[in-house]
Amino acid sequence: MAMKVYGDGMSACVARVLLCLHEKETEFELVPVDLFACHHKLPSFLSMNPFGQVPVLQDDDLTLFESRAITAYIAEKHKDKGTDLTRHADAKEAAIVKLWSEVESHHFNPAISAVIHQLIVVPLQGQTPDAAIVEENLEKLGKVLDVYEERLGKTKYLTGDSYTLADLHHVPYTYYFMKTSHAGLINDRPNVKAWWEDLCSRPAFLKVSPGLTVAPVTN
Amino acid sequence: MSSIILRGRLLPPLPIKLHLHPSPSHSHSNLKFTSKSSPSPPTITMASIKVHGVPMSTATMRVLAALYEKELDFELIPVDMRAGAHKQEPFVSLNPFGQIPALEDGDLTLFESRAISEYIADEYSEKGEKLLCPGCKKVKALIKVWLQVEGQQFDPIASKIAFERVFKGMFGMTTDPAAVQELEGKLVKVLDIYEARLEKSEFLACDCFTLADLNHLPVIHYLMGTDSKALFESRPKVSEWVKKITARPAWAKVVDLQKQ
Numbered sequence: 164m165a166m167k168v169y170g171d172g173m174s175a176c177v178a179r180v181l182l183c184l185h186e187k188e189t190e191f192e193l194v195p196v197d198l199f200a201c202h203h204k205l206p207s208f209l210s211m212n213p214f215g216q217v218p219v220l221q222d223d224d225l226t227l228f229e230s231r232a233i234t235a236y237i238a239e240k241h242k243d244k245g246t247d248l249t250r251h252a253d254a255k256e257a258a259i260v261k262l263w264s265e266v267e268s269h270h271f272n273p274a275i276s277a278v279i280h281q282l283i284v285v286p287l288q289g290q291t292p293d294a295a296i297v298e299e300n301l302e303k304l305g306k307v308l309d310v311y312e313e314r315l316g317k318t319k320y321l322t323g324d325s326y327t328l329a330d331l332h333h334v335p336y337t338y339y340f341m342k343t344s345h346a347g348l349i350n351d352r353p354n355v356k357a358w359w360e361d362l363c364s365r366p367a368f369l370k371v372s373p374g375l376t377v378a379p380v381t382n
Numbered sequence: 383m384s385s386i387i388l389r390g391r392l393l394p395p396l397p398i399k400l401h402l403h404p405s406p407s408h409s410h411s412n413l414k415f416t417s418k419s420s421p422s423p424p425t426i427t428m429a430s431i432k433v434h435g436v437p438m439s440t441a442t443m444r445v446l447a448a449l450y451e452k453e454l455d456f457e458l459i460p461v462d463m464r465a466g467a468h469k470q471e472p473f474v475s476l477n478p479f480g481q482i483p484a485l486e487d488g489d490l491t492l493f494e495s496r497a498i499s500e501y502i503a504d505e506y507s508e509k510g511e512k513l514l515c516p517g518c519k520k521v522k523a524l525i526k527v528w529l530q531v532e533g534q535q536f537d538p539i540a541s542k543i544a545f546e547r548v549f550k551g552m553f554g555m556t557t558d559p560a561a562v563q564e565l566e567g568k569l570v571k572v573l574d575i576y577e578a579r580l581e582k583s584e585f586l587a588c589d590c591f592t593l594a595d596l597n598h599l600p601v602i603h604y605l606m607g608t609d610s611k612a613l614f615e616s617r618p619k620v621s622e623w624v625k626k627i628t629a630r631p632a633w634a635k636v637v638d639l640q641k642q
Contacts, residue, residue: 213575229530258501265494
């Protein structure tokens with residue numbers, strides 16, 4: 164039976180999982196969850212993810228949540244097909260993939276998701292973005308991207324010469340970020356820009372990005 | 383500050399040669415040696431695993447916990463945080479984000495404590511405690527989930543509370559009670575989920591201690607020394623879990639390092 168992903172393609176965290184499924188050429192069914200109607204907060208959903216967040220993955224009798232746990236699971240289960248997202252054959256390379264995945268989790272994501280939250284989610288809730296939060300997080304993001312700029316001057320992708328989960332995890336929020344007026348943070352760093360353009364050229368990206376439909380406030 | 387690491391064992395009363403090297407990585411000299419408990423006298427071997435960090439740091443403690451659980455020899459190389467050594471060369475060559483810890487294992491250099499602890503658990507899966515339950519695919523997947531829960535749901539809140547209640551005081555700053563209250567309001571929602579989970583499972587991912595539990599230890603350790611401990615103690619399953627994980631001998635060794 165095909166894996167089921169509960170969520171909506173416009174959610175960055177859901178898109179993270181969809182990208183992984185496409186890279187792994189794995190069939191799946193996307194089961195819509197109406198986020199605007201808060202179906203992800205209903206008891207039926209909470210029984211799958213007590214944190215009330217999309218995505219959730221069901222694979223036979225296994226129910227998983229947390230998008231980066233789901234991508235790691237998919238990448239491992241299907242390690243012998245599609246793109247090698249984890250460099251599993253070499254313990255050292257695999258560790259470097261995990262390292263840059265943690266960098267995305269703890270350095271990149273907190274800053275970029277805070278900006279996207281203010282510029283996309285807050286207006287959808289009928290409120291005004293907090294400019295101070297945006298500015299503070301743009302500064303943090305800039306410092307992270309300075310490290311990326313130097314790293315990507317040495318390697319084509321974050322972990323080395325191959326595209327891995329560490330790169331993939333960055334894609335959805337960066338896609339949304341590039342729709343804002345702050346895209347210069349990426350475009351003004353030549354190595355980061357080249358890396359981003361490469362990520363956008365991948366067939367899996369071209370299948371998933373049409374679903375990333377929410378638009379930021381022009382701010 | 384110098385540290386001596388001997389798989390957590392006390393120094394035996396036998397003559398042991400010490401190598402004292404001024405190291406470029408920091409302003410203090412290292413003590414490098416390992417010893418094995420065996421009938422033969424201790425030999426001097428170079429530990430291939432080096433941890434650059436300090437025992438007070440939660441992220442360093444996370445890595446040390448994994449190393450002790452795995453009964454691995456390693457060397458702890460102090461980093462002079464007060465002098466800003468972590469923001470300068472040569473440390474930033476190990477971690478361009480300028481944060482401790484960094485780990486060297488032969489020619490591999492890693493940073494990010496959770497990547498390091500997972501590497502240790504994977505690479506040395508045959509040694510010491512099994513932190514990743516290799517046999518069972520379902521449990522392996524659940525470990526991934528609860529590793530992420532610690533990193534994405536628990537730590538962002540809990541580490542800020544630890545900063546307010548514990549670390550601010552160490553740096554001569556004042557705790558912000560409103561911030562603590564707001565953060566605790568968020569943490570209780572997470573702990574309620576943990577309480578429900580631990581009704582079904584002795585530890586977070588399964589009925590045995592895994593990396594998912596281990597990664598929580600450093601911040602929980604600090605919070606249990608503050609008034610925030612009430613949030614854990616008032617939830618029976620969470621309280622029981624905290625007692626079990628903090629009672630582990632490997633964790634006691636990590637805490638001991640802070641006293642040295």
